[in-house]
Amino acid sequence: MQLLYLNPEYNGGMKLNDPLSSCFRILPIQASALKRLGIISVRDLLYHFPARYGDTAQVTSISNLRKGDTAVIFGRISGLKTSRAFRKKIPMAEAVVEDETGKIKIVWFYQAYLAKMIMEDSNVRVEGKVPERNGELYFSNPRIENAPDLFTQTKAHSLYPVYPETRGITSNWIYHKIQSIFASGILSEIQDPVPEFILKTYKLPDLKTSLIYIHTPKKEAHAQIARKRFAFEEIFLIQLERQKARHLFKENNAFVIEKSEEEIEQFVQRFPFTITSAQRRAIEHILADFKNGHPMSRLLEGDVGSGKTAVAAVAVYATATSKPKGQNFGTLQSAYMAPTEILAQQHFESFIKYFSHLPINVALITGSGCRKFPSKVHPDGWTNISRTQLLKWVASGEIAVLLGTHALIQKSVTFKNLALVIIDEQHRFGTTQRQKLAKKDGKTPHLLSMAATPIPRTLALTLYGDLDLSLLDEMPAGRKKIITEIITPEKRKAAYEEIRRELKAGRQLYVICPRIDEPDPTKELAIQTKSVKEEAKRLKKEVFPEYEIGILHSKMKPAEKERVMLDFKDKKIDILVATSVVEVGVNVENASLIVIEGAERFGL
Structure with missing residues (x-):
């Protein structure tokens, strides 16, 4: 996020929102490259920060190179x-690099494409090993990058910026255009969005100084403090935006929902487990929010298995057994949005168990169809119903609890008394999607977002500053501890035998890979890790030929992904090889093992 604006008294020729094409001569190939980088205006270029910095102070002159050295040189390539x-x-590929002390040959084996990526007669930084052949020194397969020619002409400072580039735009071009913007005097007129007293409190430089430091640092400390300032600015502006949204949301009116402790306790006592003290605290937070007449906006965060669904069920119970204030008829409605159809179906079945003893209608709406509980034909089970009929019952208020996927936010879905919205795995939905559901009809409903992703508390308060936070930091009693082991290459065979014993006992296995396809061997920066497609083939051919193996990844169509997950749930597939797309797929209780290949490629 950037907030950059000019003092209204500034009368300079260059404006922050001016297209670069009106300030500089831009060739067609450069215009296309700038568009790919998302750089349109002067403002965009100022906020296109270097990815890193090179240092000419570490450069060795060509005349001082010796056989066997690992060195850095700086010169002109031809x-x-x-x-x-x-x-x-x-x-x-071959080339020659020359500095003021001499010349040296460069050779790249198996990397001929490099000769097409570097411009003839451009200034470069070369880093690599210096062998000798036939009495002549040369660089073999060195790293090479463009560098601004400023550093062949002056020693004012040795750090030079290396920017994110694309075909048609080099770091050299970006550097010189930014210097031209600095020379225009526009920096003196930019107003800093961060108040001066905050900058002083956190010992951060002002905006003008930070822009100069990040694009032309005289020392490493300048670059670091500039990055710190811009990181702070981004977080600061996000927090301001979230707080504004929070206050606007709280100004709305919401349904008042009041339930006695005895009623809640009677409902909780029916659970087949004892709820934790963390769940009790979260329930108390939610019930307190329900009473104040303004919409709740709360994030419920807890690891998988910590009991978020049970807490949500209590919130739904309190809502579905309440009537609009001032009425002795009708019921308040709840909407529960899940990221996948299978997850929505599982929550639907869970809610049937929670509410089967109460006169509450629970329904499911997804792209595949609609269901309703209880059924007139099968009072203890659900029945398929038409979409048209379901929408009529939702609009009339007859359906008290509606679960579904993105289908819930369609215009055709209207509620009579929507009082509570629950969003599962809320980071999977965009802000606009959440707002669409939270602003469905009439009064603003209470909003409960849930996330299993382990977001650190400080980060959660920043990213979701518009939400109050409740943490489920305990696991239910009797829950088995998850055993995590690091398997070294020499232990892999023994690990496969342990997995085979589990599979023979009827259990199932997840195998998670960082890639979908094998890396392209011609691409230097391709991530060399296992892929879903090749690992599935290898496991089937070499390790577990007797078991059914399926694959799941983000390039598959939604219907295909749903089918694979259903097959895994129904035990038609024994081993599921997938990318991390499986993390919000389905709860398969029979899957007792997960193998994560290339675990260093995944975060928390």
């Missing part, structure tokens, strides 16, 4: 060409 080795026909 003679770029591609060829194939005489005997083995290996694709290779």
Whole structure:
């Protein structure tokens, strides 16, 4: 997020919102490249920060290079060409780099594409090993990058910025255009969005100084403090936006829901487990929010298995057994949105168990169809119903609890007395989607968002500053401890035998891989890790040929993903090889093991 604006008295020629094309001569290939980088205006270019910095102070002159050195040189490149080795026909690229002390040859084997990525006669930084052949020193397969030519002309400072680039735009081009913007005098007229007293409190530089420091640091400390300031600014502006949204939301009116402690306790006593003290605290928070006449806006965070659904069920119970204030008829309604159809179906079945003893109608709406509980034909079970009929019952208020996926936020779904909205795995939904559901009809409903992703408390308060926070930091009694082991290559065979014993006992297995397809061997920066498709083939051919193996990843169509997850749930698939897309898929109680390949590629 950027907030950059000018003093209204500034009369300079360049404006922050001016397109770069009106300030500089931009070639068509450069215009396309800038668009790919998301750079349109002067403001965008100022906020296109370096990815890192090179340091010419660490450079060795070519005349001082010795055989076996690992060195960095800085100079002008020429003679770029591609060829194939005489005997083995290996694709290779060659060039010559020259500084004021001499020349040296560069050779890249199997990386001929590099000759097309570097411009002839451009200034470069070269880093690598220096072998000798036929009495001549050369660089073999070095790292190379463009560097601004400023540093061949002056020693004012040795750090040079390396920006995120794309074909048609180099760091050198970006650097010089930013220097031209600085020279225009526009920095003196930019107003800082962060108040001066806050900058002093946290010992942060002002905006003008930070922009100069981040694009032209004289020392590493300048670059670091500038990055710290811009990180602070981004978080600060997010918090302001969230607090504004919070206050606007709280100004609305909501249904008042009041339930006695005895009623809540009677409902909780029916659970097949004893709720934790953390769940009790969360329930107390929610019931207190229900009473004040303004919409609740709360985030319920807890690990998988901590009992978020049970807390949500209590909130739904309090809502569904209450009537609109001043009425002795009708019921307040709840909407529960889940990220996948299978998860929505599982919550639907769970809610049937929670509310089967009460005269409460529970329904499910997804892209695949609609269901209602109880059924006139089967009082103890649900029945399929038409979408048209379900929408009529929701609009009339007959359906007290409606669960579903994105289908809930369609215009055709209207409620009579929507009092509570619950969003499961809320980080999976955009802000607009959450707002659409929270502003459905009439009064603003109470909002309960739930997340199993372990977001640190301080980060949660920043990103979700418009939400109050309740933490479920305890697991229900009797829950088995999860055993986590790091398997080294020499222990892999033994691990597979342990997995085979579990599979023979009727259990199922997840295998998580960082990639969908195998990495392209011609791409230097491709992540070399296991892929879903190849790992599934390998496991089937070499390790578990007797078991059914399925795959799941984000490139599959939604219907296909749903089918695979249903097959896994119904035990038609024994081993599911997937990317992290499976994390919000389905609760398969029979799956007792998970193997994470390339675990270092995943965060928390």
